[in-house]
Amino acid sequence: MRGLHRVKMRVNGRDYELEVPGHERLLDTLRYRLGFTGVKEGCGRGECGTCIVLVNGEPRNSCLTLTARLDGAEVTTIEGIAPPGKLHAIQVAFIETAGVQCGFCTPGFIMVAKALLDRNIDPSEEEIRNWLTSVLCRCGSYHLYIDAVKKASEYLKKGVVFIDERDVREKLHLRVVG
Amino acid sequence: MSRPNYVEIVESIFHKTKHIKTSEFKYIGKKVVRWDAISKVAGRPIFTADLFNLVKNPVFVYSVRSKYAHARIKSIDTSDAERYPGVIRVFTSRDVPGINDIGYVIPDQPMLADRKVRYIGDTVALVVAESLENARDAGELISVDYEPLPVYLDPLQIVDFETLREKEHVLIHDERGTDILTRYRIRVGDVEKAFKEASVIVENVYSTPAQEHAYLEPEAALAIPEPDGSVTIYVKTQCPFDVRRAVSNVLGLPYHMIRVIAPALGGGFGGAEDVGNEVAAKSALVALALKRPAIIIHTREESTISHTKRHAMKAYYRHAAGRDGRLLGVEARIVLDTGAYASLGPFVAWRATVHSTGPYRVENARVDLVNVYTNKIPAGAFRGFGNPQVHFAVERQMDLLAEELGLDPVEFRLKNILRNGDRTVHGQLLDHGVGLEEAIKRAVELSNYYEKRKLYESMDGVVRRGIGVAVMYHGNSIGAEGADYSAVSIIINRDGSITFRSGTTDMGQGSIQSLLNIAGEVLGVPLSYFKVELPDTASVPDSGPTVASRVTVMTGNATLVAAYKLRQGLNALASEMLGCRSPDQVVIEAPRVYCIDKPEKYITWRELIEQAFWKGIPLQEYGYFRAPPAEWHDETGTGQPYFTYTFGAIVSEVEVDLETGITRVLGATTVYDIGRVINRVGAELHAIGGYVQGMGYALTEDTYYSPDGKLLNPSFSAYHIPTVLDIPGKINVDFVEAGFVRGPFGAKGLGEPSIVGIAPSIANAIAHALRQKRAKYGVNKIPVTPDFLYEVIKKYELKKQ
Numbered sequence: 001m002r003g004l005h006r007v008k009m010r011v012n013g014r015d016y017e018l019e020v021p022g023h024e025r026l027l028d029t030l031r032y033r034l035g036f037t038g039v040k041e042g043c044g045r046g047e048c049g050t051c052i053v054l055v056n057g058e059p060r061n062s063c064l065t066l067t068a069r070l071d072g073a074e075v076t077t078i079e080g081i082a083p084p085g086k087l088h089a090i091q092v093a094f095i096e097t098a099g100v101q102c103g104f105c106t107p108g109f110i111m112v113a114k115a116l117l118d119r120n121i122d123p124s125e126e127e128i129r130n131w132l133t134s135v136l137c138r139c140g141s142y143h144l145y146i147d148a149v150k151k152a153s154e155y156l157k158k159g160v161v162f163i164d165e166r167d168v169r170e171k172l173h174l175r176v177v178g
Numbered sequence: 179m180s181r182p183n184y185v186e187i188v189e190s191i192f193h194k195t196k197h198i199k200t201s202e203f204k205y206i207g208k209k210v211v212r213w214d215a216i217s218k219v220a221g222r223p224i225f226t227a228d229l230f231n232l233v234k235n236p237v238f239v240y241s242v243r244s245k246y247a248h249a250r251i252k253s254i255d256t257s258d259a260e261r262y263p264g265v266i267r268v269f270t271s272r273d274v275p276g277i278n279d280i281g282y283v284i285p286d287q288p289m290l291a292d293r294k295v296r297y298i299g300d301t302v303a304l305v306v307a308e309s310l311e312n313a314r315d316a317g318e319l320i321s322v323d324y325e326p327l328p329v330y331l332d333p334l335q336i337v338d339f340e341t342l343r344e345k346e347h348v349l350i351h352d353e354r355g356t357d358i359l360t361r362y363r364i365r366v367g368d369v370e371k372a373f374k375e376a377s378v379i380v381e382n383v384y385s386t387p388a389q390e391h392a393y394l395e396p397e398a399a400l401a402i403p404e405p406d407g408s409v410t411i412y413v414k415t416q417c418p419f420d421v422r423r424a425v426s427n428v429l430g431l432p433y434h435m436i437r438v439i440a441p442a443l444g445g446g447f448g449g450a451e452d453v454g455n456e457v458a459a460k461s462a463l464v465a466l467a468l469k470r471p472a473i474i475i476h477t478r479e480e481s482t483i484s485h486t487k488r489h490a491m492k493a494y495y496r497h498a499a500g501r502d503g504r505l506l507g508v509e510a511r512i513v514l515d516t517g518a519y520a521s522l523g524p525f526v527a528w529r530a531t532v533h534s535t536g537p538y539r540v541e542n543a544r545v546d547l548v549n550v551y552t553n554k555i556p557a558g559a560f561r562g563f564g565n566p567q568v569h570f571a572v573e574r575q576m577d578l579l580a581e582e583l584g585l586d587p588v589e590f591r592l593k594n595i596l597r598n599g600d601r602t603v604h605g606q607l608l609d610h611g612v613g614l615e616e617a618i619k620r621a622v623e624l625s626n627y628y629e630k631r632k633l634y635e636s637m638d639g640v641v642r643r644g645i646g647v648a649v650m651y652h653g654n655s656i657g658a659e660g661a662d663y664s665a666v667s668i669i670i671n672r673d674g675s676i677t678f679r680s681g682t683t684d685m686g687q688g689s690i691q692s693l694l695n696i697a698g699e700v701l702g703v704p705l706s707y708f709k710v711e712l713p714d715t716a717s718v719p720d721s722g723p724t725v726a727s728r729v730t731v732m733t734g735n736a737t738l739v740a741a742y743k744l745r746q747g748l749n750a751l752a753s754e755m756l757g758c759r760s761p762d763q764v765v766i767e768a769p770r771v772y773c774i775d776k777p778e779k780y781i782t783w784r785e786l787i788e789q790a791f792w793k794g795i796p797l798q799e800y801g802y803f804r805a806p807p808a809e810w811h812d813e814t815g816t817g818q819p820y821f822t823y824t825f826g827a828i829v830s831e832v833e834v835d836l837e838t839g840i841t842r843v844l845g846a847t848t849v850y851d852i853g854r855v856i857n858r859v860g861a862e863l864h865a866i867g868g869y870v871q872g873m874g875y876a877l878t879e880d881t882y883y884s885p886d887g888k889l890l891n892p893s894f895s896a897y898h899i900p901t902v903l904d905i906p907g908k909i910n911v912d913f914v915e916a917g918f919v920r921g922p923f924g925a926k927g928l929g930e931p932s933i934v935g936i937a938p939s940i941a942n943a944i945a946h947a948l949r950q951k952r953a954k955y956g957v958n959k960i961p962v963t964p965d966f967l968y969e970v971i972k973k974y975e976l977k978k979q
Binding site for chain 2: 050138
């Protein structure tokens with residue numbers, strides 16, 4: 001994998017043509033080349049899950065994934081799970097169950113939740129736990145994140161996928177001067 | 179001396195509101211979604227490393243660390259590294275313009291090692307290069323000529339556990355002449371007599387591990403040289419004003435030439451107190467010397483090696499009780515391992531001493547504590563700050579005593595806990611706001627304790643269950659450690675929007691939301707009116723450090739004072755505009771403002787603010803609060819160490835597999851007396867999150883070293899924090915609101931208290947599951963790993979029963 005590799009990738013719905021060294025991690029491509037800093041690096045060894053993104057719909061530790069191997073791939077990060085101005089139902093569920101603390105692990109959890117719910121819109125608690133275990137949270141919000149996935153499942157079952165960010169803000173009285 | 183105005187304000191609001199139920203407030207105690215929730219679920223907050231994208235032409239700074247845990251440095255040769263491609267410069271201790279020290283409490287820690295190294299992690303040189311890879315590679319070429327010295331990894335190699343005297347050894351801190359960092363003591367009553375009169379005496383030795391914070395965001399810093407010779411530093415830190423002090427020291431610059439900004443923090447738990455000083459000072463040194471932005475980012479391994487840990491403890495405890503179940507006396511010898519440097523060790527040791535007899539009426543006590551240097555990673559601040567260690571020992575002792583007396587652990591505790599009107603062991607009168615009895619009773623009820631206690635005792639077989647209780651108390655804020663103040667400023671802009679500035683950081687704990695709830699309640703405006711400014715030493719008031727469970731109480735009081743002052747001015751003006759009978763008849767329910775008896779006739783918030791602007795009514799207020807003075811007598815360990823205490827009761831249920839030694843936590847209940855719930859979401863998350871972190875402390879988390887002092891488990895695959903698969907199905911959470919006169923609306927802190935009683939409640943549940951009396955004495959160490967518990971099971975032949 002020496003030298004530069006040409007990689008065509010679709011990231012968050014946009015096509016990119018990149019020339020990357022063979023050892024470049026997807027994490028660095030996303031964070032530093034393309035500016036998707038919602039992807040976090042907590043350990044660099046595939047242990048904490050904060051860097052998880054979807055590659056062709058599969059949750060992957062972007063710190064263990066080489067960009068050069070992703071020619072033709074479709075990558076989704078936290079920045080790409082909802083159109084501009086909207087939030088994904090999973091994000092809204094994470095807000096409403098109010099489990100977010102420092103927020104460093106949150107994108108990882110939401111990406112794993114999305115991969116799970118894309119496969120099974122109505123997962124059992126055991127399935128939720130088995131999927132979420134790929135991400136660590138040191139603030140200890142696990143219980144609320146499990147609840148959030150259940151709540152997201154309810155939204156999705158009702159066909160609610162995207163919600164206007166403005167509506168969420170108004171409903172929650174968040175930082176809008178009235 | 180007359181009482182300051184801010185004390186009058188806080189107390190008068192407490193008295194005015196103490197009979198109001200929490201449910202009757204508008205924001206206080208309500209489930210308000212935190213102000214930054216949308217941004218966080220969208221992955222938008224800017225953590226320090228997220229800024230690196232925006233920087234042009236940066237240099238990368240890599241810390242070359244010591245390969246020896248204890249050695250003299252004879253010489254450092256940097257020439258090969260300097261010739262490496264991409265390397266710009268190598269910095270050693272000679273290049274520090276100010277004082278080469280980053281010690282937090284005492285100056286014992288060189289930023290760049292000069293004469294000696296004291297643990298594997300001391301920085302010997304900084305390699306600065308055009309890329310991080312080049313800097314790291316060149317770091318391998320730094321050649322240090324070491325003269326190795328004996329390595330001490332156990333404080334009992336340095337002090338005698340019986341006498342607590344220092345042993346003959348090669349000093350780690352030869353410049354200090356001793357490796358005892360601090361000693362504290364309590365001498366109260368007549369301990370000899372208490373033990374002579376005792377019906378039951380219980381003694382045991384306890385040990386607790388050096389826990390790692392394991393916050394998920396590794397440390398990072400970005401220093402930018404400014405045209406006027408000053409420097410701006412973005413850094414992961416809990417305490418931007420402390421960073422400024424440290425950087426000033428190292429660079430020899432006055433404070434106003436150093437601007438520190440704390441971006442979003444991915445967890446802190448006390449660990450981001452002093453390491454922030456270190457990475458900020460290193461990056462600032464490089465940025466000013468090279469006139470280019472300087473970046474430091476730690477890998478997980480560097481993070482684990484470079485930031486402090488929780489102090490490991492080894493303690494001997496002896497308790498005496500009468501036939502009636504009253505505690506008669508306590509004797510304890512406590513050894514804390516502070517590692518290679520003091521960090522916050524002196525304060526941790528003091529807090530451990532203050533709390534060393536637990537939340538009980540103790541009239542006779544003899545406690546000696548020493549905090550000892552070793553060649554391990556320094557120990558410093560970690561949520562609980564010395565208190566979880568001593569509570570583990572005390573609460574195990576209480577269960578053993580109860581068993582010897584034939585009493586239920588809850589009944590035994592109820593005979594001895596602190597109540598209103600009691601004095602603490604230090605002689606401090608607790609004349610109000612002690613809600614411990616109520617907390618125990620509610621925890622017992624919520625957990626169905628008595629029924630399960632009986633049921634589990636009847637279970638046989640290799641998989642057993644146990645239920646255990648622990649109680650705790652925790653002094654709020656920094657007490658007699660130092661100057662205890664906080665400050666905020668609230669600015670009502672001409673359009674009615676409000677800018678909120680404080681120097682306290684939100685590392686995830688959500689206490690800024692508590693401040694907004696307080697300000698919103700007092701001003702009568704929706705929380706959506708507020709914009710929270712980042713902590714930035716150039717623009718926010720110095721709120722003191724974000725530590726010690728102090729934000730809701732201390733900064734909360736400062737917020738209350740600022741909001742109250744604004745409200746006073748606005749009430750007077752509104753009363754005049756509306757023709758109310760008096761200013762206190764004014765109701766603000768923004769956007770409406772009206773007289774209480776004429777709600778239909780109103781002006782808007784915008785109109786009121788516009789008038790205030792023209793009439794010169796202050797729209798910018800500074801709120802300040804200083805804690806009531808603390809006192810401490812070193813010779814006796816008596817005084818008023820903290821102005822108030824948070825109390826709590828925790829019940830844990832476990833399942834223990836006697837075949838494997840594996841413990842699973844099945845359920846938990848926590849009830850804390852926090853005076854008044856200000857931010858319900860934050861309080862519940864603390865109760866739950868503190869429990870989960872406490873589970874790790876109880877069951878899996880420990881740091882292991884090779885004989886030559888290298889940390890063996892600096893990764894998440896080797897250092898096990900709880901995962902979503904480890905947590906119990908449900909954690910019941912409830913609060914007692916006993917009201918503290920000098921807290922905002924009566925509130926006390928919960929940040930640290932939430933971890934203090936967890937490990938002992940789990941260990942007590944494990945002991946309960948083991949059922950055999952002698953074996954229970956064997957549960958004297960955390961973490962209770964499967965290996966350790968299996969040893970206990972084998973030793974006491976529990977499987978055969």
